Amino acid sequence: MKIAVRIARARRSIRHLLRDQRGISAVEFGMLAPLMAILYLGGVEISQGIAIDRKVTLVTRTLGDLTSQAIKLSSSDVSGIFLASSAVVAPYDGSKLTIKLTSVKVDSQGNAKVAWSDGWTNGALMQTVPYSVGSSVTLDSALKVANTYLIRAEVTYDYVSPTNIGHGGLGHYIINDRLLNNTLFMRPRMSDCVLRDGVQTTC
Numbered sequence: 650m651k652i653a654v655r656i657a658r659a660r661r662s663i664r665h666l667l668r669d670q671r672g673i674s675a676v677e678f679g680m681l682a683p684l685m686a687i688l689y690l691g692g693v694e695i696s697q698g699i700a701i702d703r704k705v706t707l708v709t710r711t712l713g714d715l716t717s718q719a720i721k722l723s724s725s726d727v728s729g730i731f732l733a734s735s736a737v738v739a740p741y742d743g744s745k746l747t748i749k750l751t752s753v754k755v756d757s758q759g760n761a762k763v764a765w766s767d768g769w770t771n772g773a774l775m776q777t778v779p780y781s782v783g784s785s786v787t788l789d790s791a792l793k794v795a796n797t798y799l800i801r802a803e804v805t806y807d808y809v810s811p812t813n814i815g816h817g818g819l820g821h822y823i824i825n826d827r828l829l830n831n832t833l834f835m836r837p838r839m840s841d842c843v844l845r846d847g848v849q850t851t852c
Contacts, residue, residue, distance in 0.1 A: 694810060698829075704738045705806045705829045708746065711737050713802035713835040716750060721844040724774070731769035738806070744771055749779040749803040752843055753786050753834075759793040761786040765845040779803075782848065792834055798842035798852065805830040 712734040719726065727750065735743045752764040763784045768775035780786075792799060806829040837843050842852040 698808065698810075701738075701741050701806060701808055702829050704741060705804050706831050708734050708737045708748070709802050709804045709831040709833045712748060712750060712804065713800055713833045716800050716802065716843060717835040717838050719837075719843050720840045721846065723846045727767050727845075728769075728774055731767075731774070734804075735769065735772070741806075745807040745809075746770070747805045747807075749801075751780055751786075751801040751803070752845065752849065753788070753799040753801055754842070755788070755793055755795060755797050755799070757795050759795055761788045761793065761799075764798065764842065765848040767845075788834075798837055800835045800837060800843060802833045802835070803830070804832075 712730065715730045715733060716722070719730075722730075730750070731748055734748065735746050738746060746769070748769040749766065750768070751766040753761050754764045755761045763780045763782055763786060765782060766778045766780040768777075768779040786801070788799075808827055808829050840852065842849070844850060844852070
């Protein structure tokens, strides 16, 4: 008899436990909270990465556009162009930009070589030029027009995920730290070439 009573009580306890829904919302929230956090941070991460990548493209276009309108550049002119171009990346950190500006000459044989080259990093002109004068440049066949010049604008941005604190956070698994980059070729507009004081004095 005692055994039957105990079994009945156990069954009632089990049925009561199964019907009891107190705390179920807290359990569900605990299960969904990590997923919600990942979705939120992932949205922030991806949207910021896309925004900065777009800024890099705009910096490149600004750099090429300003340079292609010049006839002759001094070091102060180049610094001004770099400064104006790097301002486009605001409100993001401009110190993470590396900018390279190069004049490329295509000779009568279709060989492309550096006429002059300047660079900008950490808010100042690079101590050394990015590319040596006379070094070869690889171009698409469509750009190899004999006896012409091209302006090559190159921009890279050292992107660090805002959620990747200490380079080991969540951002490492969403976008990860990487160099965003863009390259653009433009032809000089005002003359056959863009001259550079102390480097190239004639076209």
